[in-house]
Amino acid sequence: MTVLQNRLVLAAKIIGGLLLLLAISYFVFRNVILEKSIVKIQEKFKSEYQSDFNIGSAKFEGFSGLVMREISIVPQNADTLLRVNKLNTSVNFAELLIGELQIGKLDLENGYILLVKKGTKKNFDSFIKKNDSLSNQKVVTEKDYARKFYKILSRALNLVPTDMKLKNFSLFVNDNGSKASVKIIELSLADEKLATNIDVKTNTFSQEWRINGMANPRKKTADVRFYNADTSAIKVPYLDDRYNFIASFDTAHIVVENLNMKGGEMSVNGMAAIKNLNVNHRRIASQDVKIENAQFDYDFLFGPDFIKIDSSSTVQINKLKVHPFVEYNIKNDTTYAFKIDIPETKAQDFIDALPKGLFSNFEGMQAEGSFDYSLDFKFNKNKPKDLVFESQFHKNNLKITKYGEANLSKLNAPFIYRAIENGKPQRAVVVGESNPNFTPLQSISPYLRNAVLTMEDPSFFSHNGFIGEAFKQSIIKNIKAKKFARGASTISMQLVKNVFLTREKTLSRKLEEILLVYILENNRITSKSRMFEVYLNIIEWGPNIYGISEASYFYFAKHPSELSVAESIYLASIVPRPKKFMYQFTPEGELRSSAYTKQRYITNIMFRRGLLQTEDTLYQQKKIYANGPASSFFKMKITAPVDNDSIEDLGEFDF
DSSP, X not given: OOHHHHHHHHHHHHHHHHHHHHHHHHHHHHHHHHHHHHHHHHHHHHHHHOXXXXXXXXXXXXXXXXXXXXXXXXXXXXXXXXXXXXXEEEEOHHHHHTTOOOEEEEEEEEEEEEEEEETTEETTHHHHSOOGGGTTSOOOOOOOHHHHHHHHHHHHHHTSOSEXXXXXXXXXXXXXXXXXXXXXXXXXXXXXXXXXXXXXXXSSOEEEEEEEEEEETTTTEEEEEEEXXXXXXXXXXXXXXXXXXXXXXXXXXXXXXXXXXXXXXXXXXXXXXXXXXXXXXXXXXXXXXXXEEEEEEEEEEEOSSEEEEOTTOEEEETTEEEEEEEEEEOSSSOXXXXXXXXXXXXXXXXXXXXXXXXXGGGTTOEEEEEEEEEEEEEEETTOGGGOEEXXXXXXXXXXXXXXXXXXXXXXXXXXXXXXXXXXXXXEEEEESTTSTTOOOGGGSOHHHHHHHHHHHOTTTTTSSSOOHHHHHHXXXXXHHHTSOOOOOOOHHHHHHHHHHSOOOOOHHHHHHHHHHHHHHHHTTOSXXXXXXXXXXXXXXXXXXXXXXXXXXXXXXXXOGGGOOHHHHHHHHHTSSOGGGGGGGBOTTSBBOGXXXXXXXXXXXXXXXXXXXXXXXXXXXXXXXXXXXTTHHHHTSOOOSOOOOOOHHHHTTTOO
């Protein structure tokens, strides 16, 4: 052997000897080390989490086994957070030597986690709130999302044993009387096979769940199915009692195929599917919403400065396939991107894929042909005015052969309209010549027509139901305000909402509104003039006042054809809030001076757009008087302040 080989052999022997010595030392002194570690943990729980961490007994068994008895975590002046009677575990010694904790085996019997909220106080507050003693310390955050999340997931999966047995371990939740318990009767993971038996109880139901399949925490793969033991639907606990959100499903299937780190990027690929998902909440719809079959083939990517759902992902609902793209990026500026791509799809497949109960007006609808659709949204936090909001819709021989609940073609003939007030239908209004108050469009003062268009939708006769720029400006303002501060509703949208839908503020109603408007505007079901005519004859203009004829008589005791510029502008100005008209007049019926600011603003806009000429206002009275039946309301004692609409709100369509 050469001198170098001899030295390498010697070095190997020395390292091997040191490792052996380390292992022997660990074996001999490990219980002493364990006791000291427990004391440190107890001190940390006491100082940082204001909790007592107790262990009845703890000792090593074999080379890497650890047995603990009577474990508990009790927050100060609060209910016990955790209790475990018996816990047997083992760790990977090789991984431990390099500073990684990897659990190989876990046996746990008879234990629970208890989450309690009494009033605003929670027994887990100290574990989720930042400790005041650490508030002045400098916090260093890792911005490399890929490495950060890979490290977190790897460490979390290392804590999941490859050989696991759980018996009688429960999770109890008591949120001010809203109770739920999830009890693991038995859970086993051996040779990558996962099997469970879980009892679930709440204030409203009791069920027995199963989670079976394959899981390998070291390879970072899983294929598990979630279902009810008696084949009935699985009910989601706690949310129904606490938030009145009712949800259930037949089965769920989750697959993790790949989770790895390569080239500074982490990828997670797999699939999630659910059958017969039912949800019910007043903010979603007034009835149950059901999705029969939904599947998400996902491809998540994490880079140093971005997180995204790649466009290779697919969301499938029945036969409808959608390719989403979502990205959060901080490379240069903080940007948010969202894209949707629907490849060419049969129109009927799209209709059939709509969740039942969410689009009740489309149930029974039939269509021919196909279409494709794309949506592109991008928002730069530092450049909000550069917002991108673009959509493209291409149809191929698209034709509706049968309408559902909402028969849009009824707009072309006389029909009965009933407004909905506080969920109750109001008096019937005939939209047609048999109603003496029905006023054809050409018999309405052009001042009123132009004033309403100016206030509500200036480009009504040129757009296809939606105004892209209005949507963009609305989104920008709502993002800045961090709330819904501005809408972008067109006359087409208002008409559909009034005639075919309710006024309930639900996701269902808004989605149906958008789809119905598109169908109405893009299939030449009726003319723009007819839509505007119906709109002016049905909208609310005061207490039990519907349509321009009733409004014109109610306020000014005249026919709609006789309305002056000032009177027309006033009527147009109260369309958004018709019930507040009385606060704008004095008891003598004269428009208050505070309301004239809006009048002048609207007049100037109409002048600028060529809708008014100087001679139109030359001989108009300077003051506005309401001398119709409305005057009886002005003599009432007014306790509410005068409603002065902001000038800012008037500029929604003034681009």
